[in-house]
Amino acid sequence: MKETDFNTSYKPSWCPGCGNFGIFIALKNALVELGLKPENVLLVAGIGCSGNVANFLKSYTWHSLHGRALPSAIGAKLANKDLTVIVMAGDGDGYGEGMAHFIHAVRGNANITYITHDNQLYALTTGQSAPTTEKGTKTKSTPDGLIDERANPMSLALAAGGGFVSRGFSGNANHLKELIKKAITHEGFSLVDVFQPCVTFNKVNTFKYFFDRLYNLDEKPGYDNTNILMAYQEALVWGDKIAYGLLYQNQRPSYDQGLPQLKGQALAKRLVKVKNIDQLVREFA
Amino acid sequence: MVNKKQNKIFSAKSRNNLTWKIGGEAGFGIMSAGLMFGKIFMRTGYEIFDYTEYPSLIRGGHNTYQLVVDTKPVNSINRQVDILIALNQNTVVQNFSEINNGGALIYDSDKVKVVAAKLADKQIKALAIPLTTLAKEAGGELMRNVVALGASLCLVGQTLTIANKIVKENFSKKGQIIVDNNIKALKAGYDFAKKNIKEEFVCQLPTLPAKDNILISANEALALGAIAGGLGFYAAYPMTPSSSILHYLARIAEKTGLVVKHAEDEISVANMALGAAHVGVRSMIGTSGGGFSLMTETLGLVSLTETPLVMVNVQRAGPATGLPTWTEQADLQFILHAAQGDFPRIIMAPGDAGEAFTMGHQALNLADMYQMPVIILSDKLIGEGYTTIARLNTKNVKINRGKILTQAQLSKIKEYRRYKLTADGISPRTLPGMKDGLFIANSDEHDSYGFSNEDSQNRVEQVDKRNRKLLEFAKTMPKPLIYGNPKAKKTVVFWGSNKGVILDSYVALPDKIKSKIRIMQYQYLWPFDGEFTKKILNTSKEILIIENNPNGQLANLIAQETGIKIQNKLLKYDGRPFFREDIINALKKF
Numbered sequence: 079m080k081e082t083d084f085n086t087s088y089k090p091s092w093c094p095g096c097g098n099f100g101i102f103i104a105l106k107n108a109l110v111e112l113g114l115k116p117e118n119v120l121l122v123a124g125i126g127c128s129g130n131v132a133n134f135l136k137s138y139t140w141h142s143l144h145g146r147a148l149p150s151a152i153g154a155k156l157a158n159k160d161l162t163v164i165v166m167a168g169d170g171d172g173y174g175e176g177m178a179h180f181i182h183a184v185r186g187n188a189n190i191t192y193i194t195h196d197n198q199l200y201a202l203t204t205g206q207s208a209p210t211t212e213k214g215t216k217t218k219s220t221p222d223g224l225i226d227e228r229a230n231p232m233s234l235a236l237a238a239g240g241g242f243v244s245r246g247f248s249g250n251a252n253h254l255k256e257l258i259k260k261a262i263t264h265e266g267f268s269l270v271d272v273f274q275p276c277v278t279f280n281k282v283n284t285f286k287y288f289f290d291r292l293y294n295l296d297e298k299p300g301y302d303n304t305n306i307l308m309a310y311q312e313a314l315v316w317g318d319k320i321a322y323g324l325l326y327q328n329q330r331p332s333y334d335q336g337l338p339q340l341k342g343q344a345l346a347k348r349l350v351k352v353k354n355i356d357q358l359v360r361e362f363a
Numbered sequence: 364m365v366n367k368k369q370n371k372i373f374s375a376k377s378r379n380n381l382t383w384k385i386g387g388e389a390g391f392g393i394m395s396a397g398l399m400f401g402k403i404f405m406r407t408g409y410e411i412f413d414y415t416e417y418p419s420l421i422r423g424g425h426n427t428y429q430l431v432v433d434t435k436p437v438n439s440i441n442r443q444v445d446i447l448i449a450l451n452q453n454t455v456v457q458n459f460s461e462i463n464n465g466g467a468l469i470y471d472s473d474k475v476k477v478v479a480a481k482l483a484d485k486q487i488k489a490l491a492i493p494l495t496t497l498a499k500e501a502g503g504e505l506m507r508n509v510v511a512l513g514a515s516l517c518l519v520g521q522t523l524t525i526a527n528k529i530v531k532e533n534f535s536k537k538g539q540i541i542v543d544n545n546i547k548a549l550k551a552g553y554d555f556a557k558k559n560i561k562e563e564f565v566c567q568l569p570t571l572p573a574k575d576n577i578l579i580s581a582n583e584a585l586a587l588g589a590i591a592g593g594l595g596f597y598a599a600y601p602m603t604p605s606s607s608i609l610h611y612l613a614r615i616a617e618k619t620g621l622v623v624k625h626a627e628d629e630i631s632v633a634n635m636a637l638g639a640a641h642v643g644v645r646s647m648i649g650t651s652g653g654g655f656s657l658m659t660e661t662l663g664l665v666s667l668t669e670t671p672l673v674m675v676n677v678q679r680a681g682p683a684t685g686l687p688t689w690t691e692q693a694d695l696q697f698i699l700h701a702a703q704g705d706f707p708r709i710i711m712a713p714g715d716a717g718e719a720f721t722m723g724h725q726a727l728n729l730a731d732m733y734q735m736p737v738i739i740l741s742d743k744l745i746g747e748g749y750t751t752i753a754r755l756n757t758k759n760v761k762i763n764r765g766k767i768l769t770q771a772q773l774s775k776i777k778e779y780r781r782y783k784l785t786a787d788g789i790s791p792r793t794l795p796g797m798k799d800g801l802f803i804a805n806s807d808e809h810d811s812y813g814f815s816n817e818d819s820q821n822r823v824e825q826v827d828k829r830n831r832k833l834l835e836f837a838k839t840m841p842k843p844l845i846y847g848n849p850k851a852k853k854t855v856v857f858w859g860s861n862k863g864v865i866l867d868s869y870v871a872l873p874d875k876i877k878s879k880i881r882i883m884q885y886q887y888l889w890p891f892d893g894e895f896t897k898k899i900l901n902t903s904k905e906i907l908i909i910e911n912n913p914n915g916q917l918a919n920l921i922a923q924e925t926g927i928k929i930q931n932k933l934l935k936y937d938g939r940p941f942f943r944e945d946i947i948n949a950l951k952k953f
Contacts, residue, residue, distance in 0.1 A: 088814060120642070120795050125806065132803055133814050138795035139803040140641055141815075142634065143664055149631040153638025153646075154795070156622050157596055161642065161795055182627040339620045346643040346794060348620070350593035352760045358587060358615060359755050362577035 081106040084116060088133045097274030097285075098127060098195055100248030102134065105164070105193065107251075108258040114162055122151040124167030124176070126202045127276075128195035131166050145175025152188040152333075158346035159189070159334055162262060169196040169271075170208040173229050177209065180231075184238035187266045189332040193258065194231065194269070197276035198283045205279030215282070231271045232313035232325055236306060241330050242268035243309065245322040247292055248275070249285050253323070260324065266332040273322070288320070295323035303327055378566055380433040383515060384444040384461070385508070386454030390422045393450070396508035397428030398578075399529050400515065401749060404432045405578045406525045408571025411751045412437045412863065414744070414940070419603070419687040425453050432568065435870075438715055438750055438863025442942040445566075446518065448511045449475050450494065462487050469514055469556075471495055471507060490514065490560060497551040502544030509545050513552025518560065520567040523553055575754045581719035581745035581860075582607040582677060584755065588723020589673070590619055591760045595644035598624040598632040600654055603687050604743035605677035608649040629654035633661035633674070640670045641804055643767070643794035645727050649675035652694045653684070655701070662736055663702035666829065668804040669782070669790070671730035671765070675739045677746040680938045689938030690743035692859050693912035696919065698738055699889055705826075707833035709733065710889035712740040714862030717752045718886065719745065724760045732765035733832045734789060740888070742911070744940045745860040766791040773800050780811040784824055788831025837890040845899070846882040853953055854903040856929065858885040858917050861909050861941060868946035876951060885917065893924040900927050907953050909933045911940065 084106040092098045109119060116137045123132035125144035132141035138161075142150045147167045155163040172180055172194050183192070199217060200206040206219035209229040216223050235243045242264040246254040254272065261268035273292075275285050295301050295312060298321075302308055309326035334340045383400065387393050394415055401411045412431045418424040429444065431437050443463045449455045449470040455477060462468060464485045470477055472491035482489050492514055498506040509530070516526055527546055534542045579587075586608050589597075597616075599609040609625065616623040622639070626632045632648050640646040650658065655676045665672045678694045680686035698710055709729055713719040719741060726737040768791045773779060781802035783790045790811075793800025803813030808825060810816040846866060847855075857865055862884055869882060883899055900906055900921070908918045908929045913936040918929045933949050935941055 086814075116801055117796060117798050122638070130815075132805065136801065138801055139805075139813070140638065140668075141803055141805040141807065143660060143806050146630065146634045146661070149626065149634035150638035150641070153596065153598070153624075153635035153640075154642045155638075156624070156635075157639035157644040157646075158642040158796060178627055179631055182631065337617075337622060339617050339622065345595050345620075345622065345639075346796070348595075350595070350645060350762055350764060352757050352762055353591050353593060353619065355587055355591050355755065355757060358590065358619075359577060362579045362583070363575075363754065 079110050079113070079115065081110055084109055084136045086134055086136045090134045091130060092127060093278050095277040096127070097197060097248035097276065098131070100251045100254065101193065101195060101272050101274060102131060104248070104251045104254035104258055106135070107255045108262065111255070112259055112262060118160070118162055120151070120154055120161045120163045122147045122154065122163065122165045124171035126168035126171045126200070128166050128168040129171065144171055145179065147172070148176060148179040148183040148192065151190045152183060152186065155188050155190050156334060156340070156345070158344045159340065160344045160347070163190040164262070165190060165192045167192070167194055168201070169194055169198060169210040170200040173209040173231060181234065181238045184235050184240045184267055184269070186333045187239070187241055187330060189266055189334060191258070191261045191268045191270065194271045195274045196231070196271050197274050197280055199276060199280050201276045201279055212282070230313060231269065233310060235269050236309055236313060236326060240269060240326065241266040241328045243326040244268070244270050244324045246270050246272040247288055247322050248272055249288055253294065257324065264327065266330065291318060291320045292322050293319060295321050295325065378568065379435070380431065380437070381446070381519065381566070381568060382429065382431050382441050382444040383446045384427055384429040384458065385448040385450065385511065386425065386427040386458050387450030388422065389417060389420055389424050389426050391426065391450050392505060392508040393426045393428045395533070396512050397430055398749065399533055400512055401430050402529050402578055403516070403521070403526050404568070405576055405751050406529070406573065407521065407568070408573050409434060409568070410436045410576070411578055411749065412439060413749045414440045415747065417688050425457060427454070427458065434571065436751070437867060439867040439943050440940070442944050446515060448515065450507055450511065451475065467518060469511060469518070490518070490556060492552065492555050494552070497555060498548055501548035501551050506545060506548035509548040510552035513549040514556040517553045517556035518566070520569065523549060576751040577754050578749050578751050579716050580607060580747055580749050581713060581716040581741055582747065583611050584716040584752070585675065585713070585719040585723040585739065585741065586611045587755060588720035589647050589727060590615070590621065591757045592724025592727040593645050593762055594621060594647055594727065596622050596624070596636055596639035596646040597648070598626050598636045599649045600626060600629050600632050602651045602654045604679055604747045605649045605651050605654070605675065607747060608675065608677070629657035630660065633658040637661060637665060637670055637672055640672050641668070641795070645731070647673040647675065647727070649677065651677050651679045652681045652697065655694070655698070659701040662708070663704055663706060664806050665736040666706040666708060667806060667808070669734040669829065670804065671734055673726040673730050673737050673739065675741065678740060678742040680936070686938040688743070690860070690940050691911050691936060691938065692742055693916065693936065694740060695858070695888060695916040698740060699920065707735050707830055708889060709735065709737045709836060709887070710740060711737070711887050712859040712885065713745065714859060714884060714886070715745055716750050720755050721759070728761070728763040729836065732763055732789070733836050734765065734792065735832060740859065742860050745863070765789070768793050768797070768800065770797055773797055781813050782809060782811045782825065782828070784811060784828050787835040788828045789835065833890050840887050840890065840892065842892060842895050844884040844886065846884070847880045848878050849881055851879050851881040852902070852904040853880045854899060854906050855880060855882045855950070855953070856906060856908040856917065856921070857882070857910065858888060861911065864941045864943055864946050865909060868943050868950060871943070871947060872950055880950065880953070888917070888920065891920060891924045896921060897925050897927065900925065905931065905953065907931045907933060907949065909941070909946070909949070911935055
């Protein structure tokens, strides 16, 4: 397999220079290097520019409703644990309408990978403020400046019990590819929040903005990504410097490991036949 | 309504039926005592139907449990009761008027005061029992309910043999001390009654030949039906009166290989189940109207992606929080139209626990065969109410998974198209993991591969294709059921849980009234069988529709589909089900 084997006949419709390209390429390369085949991958896409990836990645694909990608992915993974389930959603999609699902998905720790395309605004609806938009930012929906505080996916995920909390940057596709590989192989819910500059609507959080600020945690001396307090500290760094890479990882059991009935063959592969209910009925006699 | 015969209830040596009711605060064990009483009489060979009234709280308030015991199958309740058990004063205040003339009142003389004149007025026999004292002596005040149960059994001429067994079964999980104490409490009530009641107080419900029945609610029967039909994934968020499906399935999940997920909200519930269904596992979700409101967004997605999903709405009285623990049938028009866009769905409504079992497995088949949402509309009355039905078995359960390609079939297809245009509208599915079967299950309108597509012609083709599936199903859909004299010119029309009260009342009518009436039940509400409806209604001189909602939602559907406007509507929307008295009066006047 090579990267282009994961292309459909549809050409990506993202704007030239869009940060989504970097994520798309990193994902395809990660899949190739992990030896995965299109039929063993279930991509669950949200709604927004990021969600349009549904048409571009050659795999089994579920194109969900806005904000609802995570629950569908969790259901699919519990039902067929043999599939590699990858969720792609935007920051508006995933942290706005999908915020409750996000927190509970982190808590539940189903064995899926969540890649958020974080461009810090709503792009497909032409540039309104998102939950990740900087306070004070003027957008179409906040012409006098955003009053709300910025949501922080890293600290939220850590607080909800996240077992794999990471941040990537679409300007560093190689780093991102490695991060996605780690996330996919992690047993449990893995978050990869990717800074993905919107070249059309976001004139502040540009590629240059991130190149000037990002520092790679993998290269930070003494950083221990199994230490949650260190992770919190890095999650809260914001402004002139911003950390990226794997902030935190632990090995707590994934959701399916709490279900003895999921041991053995994947649920979806078991033959559906009439179930004997005699013993169950006896209880009502 | 003075009935001379009823004055003799408690002097008669034996009778065919009895209505028993127990009232007290939430937390008094009203329902557990009631269910034990029901089970005792089922094992004694009787048929049972029960009905609970309770407010939405855990302690306090006024709870009642009403049980009809009959030698014949019974699926409805009377307003009037033969024996009332008052664990508190409030029960006397609220429910005294329901006691039949000549009936009996058992009350806790430690807590309740009864005015003698009121009793004499209706020839009601009162039995004052120090329930609290006797319960405390047996080991704890909480067992007042069991003391009252013992006394009730004495009153109807039963021994404690079966009751002791049921108490053991009921409390065995809580340990031997609890079992022993409850058996003591049962005996204390029984002995007290035996010592203190006069001969004419005793009515006899003799032990009958045992039947192979079970005592079950429609919620549990539906769950069992789905299990029998190969359910693999159930998701829900707790909501009265649907929660007992969740509780039951969660309890048996591990041993049946089922995955049950209590998700963070009904939106997540619907999408999780859809994810599981997408990869090929038979999936179902359950809720009540409020939760279904959150699921409507997903309902459209189910239909657009052509994914099989069974959705259960156990109705309660809305709108908003409404009357959370009371019954109503007011979600039909909502379910018919729920979600934006115009798309196919199948809607069915069980009339009782037996039908709920059947629909539990049939809905899974239909969802798979027609690749669309199948909605089961039940309600609180049958969902939470227990009734005796013949022991359920899987004799009539069949599995039809519809058009799912095997890997061998798929390998022969040159270029697989998930949403291929077909004559019946049904396109063969692949399941994720299969080689050469890739597709996008797309929430955007899509072409035959699943790619997003906004072309005019494609849009029309895909909409028409999806709609053809419903037309295809309509060809084989069972017709509405006809009871009574099929040639009669007076037609009673209903759907759902009113089945019990209408058929029970009908049976009780004199033959000359019965022969003039036929009754039509809709088990399938969408697609709607307009042709059959017209055939029946156009040959009727008079039509009466009976519904538990304020505007006659089925009547409106019939008008929409046939142009026939039913003027004569018997509607009830106070949160209570119809009582037999309501229906008998209506049918006599009809």
